[in-house]
Amino acid sequence: MSDAPRLRGVEAFPVEQDGRRYVALRDPAGYVAEVIMMPVDLVEILALFDGQHTIAAMRAELRRRHDVDVPRENIEQLIAELDEHGFLESPAFARRRAAIDEAYLGAPSRPASHAGGAYPDDPTELRGRMDGFFTSPQGPGPVGTFQGGGVGGLIAPHIDFHRGGPAYAWAYRDLAERGDADLFVIFGTCHAGMADPFALTRKDYDTPFGPARVDQDAVEALAGRARQDCFGSELAHRNEHSIEFQAVFLQYLYGGRREIRIVPVLTSFAHEALARGLLPDDDPRVGRFLDALGHLASSGRRVAFIAGADLAHVGPRFGDPQPVSQTELTTIDREDRAMLQAVEAGDAEGFFESVRRDGDRRRICGLSPIYTLLRVRAGAKGLLRQYGQWPDPQGMVSFASVVFP
Numbered sequence: 001m002s003d004a005p006r007l008r009g010v011e012a013f014p015v016e017q018d019g020r021r022y023v024a025l026r027d028p029a030g031y032v033a034e035v036i037m038m039p040v041d042l043v044e045i046l047a048l049f050d051g052q053h054t055i056a057a058m059r060a061e062l063r064r065r066h067d068v069d070v071p072r073e074n075i076e077q078l079i080a081e082l083d084e085h086g087f088l089e090s091p092a093f094a095r096r097r098a099a100i101d102e103a104y105l106g107a108p109s110r111p112a113s114h115a116g117g118a119y120p121d122d123p124t125e126l127r128g129r130m131d132g133f134f135t136s137p138q139g140p141g142p143v144g145t146f147q148g149g150g151v152g153g154l155i156a157p158h159i160d161f162h163r164g165g166p167a168y169a170w171a172y173r174d175l176a177e178r179g180d181a182d183l184f185v186i187f188g189t190c191h192a193g194m195a196d197p198f199a200l201t202r203k204d205y206d207t208p209f210g211p212a213r214v215d216q217d218a219v220e221a222l223a224g225r226a227r228q229d230c231f232g233s234e235l236a237h238r239n240e241h242s243i244e245f246q247a248v249f250l251q252y253l254y255g256g257r258r259e260i261r262i263v264p265v266l267t268s269f270a271h272e273a274l275a276r277g278l279l280p281d282d283d284p285r286v287g288r289f290l291d292a293l294g295h296l297a298s299s300g301r302r303v304a305f306i307a308g309a310d311l312a313h314v315g316p317r318f319g320d321p322q323p324v325s326q327t328e329l330t331t332i333d334r335e336d337r338a339m340l341q342a343v344e345a346g347d348a349e350g351f352f353e354s355v356r357r358d359g360d361r362r363r364i365c366g367l368s369p370i371y372t373l374l375r376v377r378a379g380a381k382g383l384l385r386q387y388g389q390w391p392d393p394q395g396m397v398s399f400a401s402v403v404f405p
Contacts, residue, residue, distance in 0.1 A: 005079045006051030006089040009192070013317035014040070014394065025087055029192040030113065030239025031097055032086040045070070045078065051089070055079075104238045109211055110203040110264075112248075114241050119161045119248065123208040130252050133165035140169055140385070143176040150405060151179040153305040153377050155343070155370060156249070157399035158189065158242035163390045164399055168249055170386040171401035176253050181304035182260050183215055184250055185296070185376075187369035188242035188308045190268040194233035197269035197368075198226070198289045201237045205244060205264060209251035215261035218296060222263065225292035228285045236266050242308040242369070263296075267368035270352065274360055280352060280371060293376040307373040309366020310399045311336050317395030318363055324396040329389060332362060336398050337387060339364070343402055344382045348374035365397075373404075380404050 011026045015037060022037040023046070038046065044065070048058045055075050062070050082088050086096055104110075115121035120129060134142050156171035157164040190199070200219050204211040223230040237243070243264045254260045273280045281287045297303055312332050315324045335358075342350035348371050355364050385401040 002079070002088070002090060003056075004051055004054045005049045005082070007046060007049040007082070008087055008089055008093065010087055012043075012046075027086070029236075031093070031100055034085065036085055036087070042078065045075065049079075049082075049088070100238075101235055104235065107203070110201060110205050110237055112206045112208065112244065113239050114244055115208055118241065118245075119208075121208050126208050126248075127252065129161070130165070130169075130249070133161070133169040134173065136166050138166035138388075140166075140173045143173055145177070147177050148180060149178045151175050151181070151304055151403060152380060153307075153373055153382075153404035155307045155309055155366070155373065155382075155400060155402040156246060157310055157388075157401070158245050158308040158366070159310050159390060159397055159399050161245065163397075164388065167386050167388050167399055167401050168245075171403060172249050172253060174385070174403040175304070179304060181302045182258070183218060183263070183301055183303045184246075184260060184306055185218075185263040185265060185293070185303060186243050186246045186306045186308060187372045188240060188246070188264070188266050189310075189365055189369055190233075190236050190240055190266045191242070191365075192236060192240070194236045194266065194268045196229065196233040197267065197272075197283060197285050198228075198230060199233035199236050199266040199268075200230040201234050201264055202231075203237070205247040205262065207244075207248045207251045207255075209248070209255040212247040212251050212262045213260075215263055218261070218263050218301075222265075222289075222292050222296060225295055226285075226289040228288060230289075233266070233268075236268075237264060240266060242266075246306050246308045265372075267372055270355075270367040270371050271360070274356055274367075280368075290372070290375050293372070294378070297376055297378075305373050305376055305404075307366060307369040309369045310397055311339075311364055311366060312362035312389075312396065312398040313365055314362055315393065315395040317392075323393035324391065325393075329391055329396065332396070332398060333387070333389065335362060336400070340384055340387065340400055340402070343370060343374065343400075344384055346374055346377060346379040346381050346404070362398075377404055 015022050015024045021040040024035050024037050026035045083090050120126040154171045157167045204213050270280050339354045382402045382404040387400045389398045
């Protein structure tokens, strides 16, 4: 047991159960499946799990703040429990992570990690539910006859299907009725963050409708032209849902009907630029990868680009001190729509600037994938099909469906 424990980079958010307040800990990287709830009065102690404070230093700090002597064995028990569940940086977690990583890298395809949880793993049940996204009162209506004309790109949510299913339908109906692409480059948000701005994978994405096959030639061409390690953060694909949900929707539309290929691209660079007071292209790796994408876009292939991207994340669950009021929902609606004007205009720099201007107050989750899509589409105008919010006083999420010709 470490005498100076370090909490891993986990998400912490407030919850209330049976009238009692807790802090829930969740692992966005997916090495730990369960969410554990800690009594709120332990938050101060957890904040000292920084790898610098020894148990003795924690006890001294708590004594200084509250004139309370916390028994050493209480802190030791908390350390042991968190380590057992995989929430501490420790030799035990390192072994857990290595085993999970090794299993993923050795697998022939990328498993559908959220099937049976975020959406049904039975294809018949899943198809019926997805059909309902189109026909629900919030949906766009059933898919009509194929008309052609092309769809070059779209922004779809990556919120759970049960919360944003009709918004997916608003984006994908255009693709079903007009899209003629057979190669789909999918840009996803990496929620856990990663060391590289982009991460490719050669692994097919499994879905209940069959695998979404990766275009190996396109992946290798991108990696070669980008002149950087495009697989250094490949493990981030293992549990990330932002691409998985798009792969499920593509297979729902085309599986067994038309041969398609995908190029899954996880992105994580725009928020890093914001935090450092820079522009995205100040990182030369970003420009080189965008140039490689541009080459693919102009290669003569029938390519469509998809950004799996949500918008605002506001409320105590995301670090805000107060619950989300109706007034705040209205304000977020107005600010999101103003930001989406730059998206519809195909203005990548204007989109980034609109987020930078208010310090990303709303925590725009899809900043990197949307910026990437706008850059590679090079000024193409988009059409906002739907804007939506999932209102929850503890954590509101907004999203949009945008289609590009």
